[in-house]
Amino acid sequence: MGKTVERIAIERGHQITYIHQGGQFNPNDLSEVDVAIEFTQPEAAKANVLSLLEMQIPVISGTTGWLEEKGEADAAAQANQVGFLYASNFSLGVNLFFVMNERLARLLSDYPEYVPSIHEIHHTGKKDAPSGTAITAAEGVLASYDNLDGWTMSEENGKIEISSERIDPYFGTHEVNYKSPIDTISLKHEANSREGFALGAVIAAEWIPGKVGAFDIRDVLGL
Numbered sequence: 001m002g003k004t005v006e007r008i009a010i011e012r013g014h015q016i017t018y019i020h021q022g023g024q025f026n027p028n029d030l031s032e033v034d035v036a037i038e039f040t041q042p043e044a045a046k047a048n049v050l051s052l053l054e055m056q057i058p059v060i061s062g063t064t065g066w067l068e069e070k071g072e073a074d075a076a077a078q079a080n081q082v083g084f085l086y087a088s089n090f091s092l093g094v095n096l097f098f099v100m101n102e103r104l105a106r107l108l109s110d111y112p113e114y115v116p117s118i119h120e121i122h123h124t125g126k127k128d129a130p131s132g133t134a135i136t137a138a139e140g141v142l143a144s145y146d147n148l149d150g151w152t153m154s155e156e157n158g159k160i161e162i163s164s165e166r167i168d169p170y171f172g173t174h175e176v177n178y179k180s181p182i183d184t185i186s187l188k189h190e191a192n193s194r195e196g197f198a199l200g201a202v203i204a205a206e207w208i209p210g211k212v213g214a215f216d217i218r219d220v221l222g223l
Contacts, residue, residue, distance in 0.1 A: 001039040001062070004198035009037075012202060025051050033057055035205040042066045042128055049073045049084065058083040058208040060201055062090055064132025074214035083211035088132030090200025090217055094174070097189040099223055101137055101176050104187055105144040114178040114185065116141045118151075121165045121173040129153075129164040133174050138162055141176065172197075 006016055017032045035058045038048050042065030052059045053076040070086060077084035089095070108114045120134040130153060138151040138160050152159040171191040178185040200217060207220045
């Protein structure tokens with residue numbers, strides 16, 4: 001993702017002034033940075049984002065697997081009067097998929113014979129499971145299903161089940177299924193490359209300067 005983000009940013013007329021290789025940030029290295037785009041690992045994301053926000057550098061983060069701690073970053077953005085934008089997926093197509101998923105969930109929630117579930121497939125290098133995109137899709141379903149309390153990766157009653165596969169080469173496939181004894185209704189998004197994710201992140205980086213507080217990609221896309 002980093003290489004693809006770098007290429008697209010340069011193609012759109014931006015300059016890459018610093019690439020972080022791990023460890024502590026040196027403020028001197030970031031003196032010419034207008035926006036930071038953070039795609040790293042779950043165990044590093046929180047420290048990266050908080051450090052950048054404390055230096056009042058706007059941050060675009062696409063690292064998944066650390067959502068339990070994201071609230072600290074939201075608060076830090078407001079406290080430091082700077083913008084922070086997190087998205088589990090920056091693709092326009094995926095975010096349209098999210099909107100359609102929410103509308104379908106509202107419609108089908110009136111028909112209890114249709115039981116929702118989610119399946120996702122990614123490449124073997126992806127560290128977290130389920131994917132952040134799958135969790136976001138689950139949250140879109142849960143908003144309309146009062147009888148479901150959260151998500152699970154096992155057969156746990158009262159929750160929406162998410163299943164994951166890791167297969168090469170996969171850029172990301174997400175499918176929401178509503179299965180009844182008679183038939184199944186499915187909504188699916190399949191990425192063909194990383195281009196859509198990277199382009200969305202760069203567009204978000206172009207949008208965030210001057211903003212204060214926490215945002216998501218729907219704010220950028222107007223969805």
